[in-house]
Amino acid sequence: MENQRIVLASRPEGWVTPQNFRLEKAAAGSPGEGEVLVKNLWLSLDPYMRGRMSEQKSYVKGVDIGEVMVGQTVGEVVESKHSKLKPGDKVLTQLGWQLYGVTKDATKVDERAPLSYYLGMLGMPGMTAYFGLKDIGQPKPGETVVVSAASGAVGSVVGQLAKIWGCRAIGIAGGPEKCDFVKNELGFDECFDYKAGRLRDQLRDIDVYFDNVGGEILDICLARMKLFGRIVVCGMISDYNATEPYRVKNLRAVLVNRLKVQGMIVFDWKDRYGEALKALGGYYAAGKLKTRESVVEGLANAPQGLIALLKGGNFGKQLVKLA
């Protein structure tokens, strides 16, 4: 069976370009003992992928030149030598940017929600929102929670959880269309368009800032935090493509207002994924969690999907439909 895969052709300097990727053909391979051959159906595109394309230190080792780009997928088992999986089972994998792959590490998912949701609000992005907001943000009812990239995979869940937990939810997003969605579809109390350039005046009295972007927006929020406020540092997408990092000037607020600023990555909570999945699944089943997906069709279009995501040009959880 023929496989198609996208490998890292070169490391980006600044913005990612299509030339950093190469589409290859290869044999799909067959499973050894304890393995499955999976046909990938959906590929998740996420900001962290930018980090893996660099040699710069990030959470984990980067992708080598010539290696398949990393990423989470939902797929279907085609052939199995795994004791607990059979052909037709739907599974979560880390097979990356390819149509087929052989792996030991496939987790069966039930099909109560659309399969793609397991890459979004019921997957890593949803769990990131859940643990970051709950454990680091520690919002109390009545507090004001601000989240950037509010229409995105993580941000949209953060704000909805804030509402479920009795807080005031304020989103930050790019452009009136996204802001309208965040406020009117997702049910945030307010959403501000950072492109309008008025965040400095619009934001105030923030108890929890859930930061997906870093840079200037983080700097503005620092200056608008309340006493004993918490900042969840979950992403710095604004820096990922910058050759020089943004230089933050309002760090003095950490001292004056006794803020807590803490970085996170969802892997640190891997022992508690079950708790998050149960909570998020319950909210979804109760109609309290909505999502929006931004889908590109076909593996060959994955690079442009990632580039759009990194530039803020997508709208909702970014996915590639592979089959």
Place this chain on the structure above:
Amino acid sequence: MENQRIVLASRPEGWVTPQNFRLEKAAAGSPGEGEVLVKNLWLSLDPYMRGRMSEQKSYVKGVDIGEVMVGQTVGEVVESKHSKLKPGDKVLTQLGWQLYGVTKDATKVDERAPLSYYLGMLGMPGMTAYFGLKDIGQPKPGETVVVSAASGAVGSVVGQLAKIWGCRAIGIAGGPEKCDFVKNELGFDECFDYKAGRLRDQLRDIDVYFDNVGGEILDICLARMKLFGRIVVCGMISDYNATEPYRVKNLRAVLVNRLKVQGMIVFDWKDRYGEALKALGGYYAAGKLKTRESVVEGLANAPQGLIALLKGGNFGKQLVKLA
């Protein structure tokens, strides 16, 4: 009885100058019901005073033009209409930069340690070190604790507590004389001279950074923190006199290494001062806590003492001997 006092004459722009202060004479006043008249013996000079001289938002309201400069003192009760204090008692007060004052708020101190120590390692600076390191830094035995302004009132206690609690203590100080003191008198494992410009190479694998200075040294330490490191933000003396704040470029490390960065002010622990005083007093009595004082003689010299402190020109806990 004649009093002398120093009032704020004008607000500094950038560095503090002697012209920002004015020495005045006035009557000492006499105590009303529940009050004492105190003759101040020692005045503490501290970096936070720079903040109080500005209109810029800080922890608490600033000093108004024409008002007596704030500060903690140790003094002796001269006249008392307070039920629990009598003439001759030694007391801690917030009477500020003056020779005499009338107050309700005087706390009797025992005299087991030299009186000036109640403004230093057994006072606010010592308690700042204790709560900041213990509650925010949460050092575990064997971890590496780095502290800036290591020869100063707070920093010297931080490093000694780190050693007492089983950690490796690394100081940062200005010049070989201070570094020698920190290493050989206070017993830190190492002390680096930031003026030598090699901190970037010298520092590595920091678990806890206790920050008294902010600015470029904070920026360097951010990039040298270990996974799950903690930064206690206790002071930003490098920014207090800057007209433009230093802009931090390594905040990405908060995300990559999942750091916790938290601001503190000792007042937030006021319910637990007794715990700190008991612990610090015990370590002092056991010969495990040393200190060094930098003393200017006479109220008139207090401004130059503060200016030296803010420029890093002092060495040890900065005090004014008033009588």
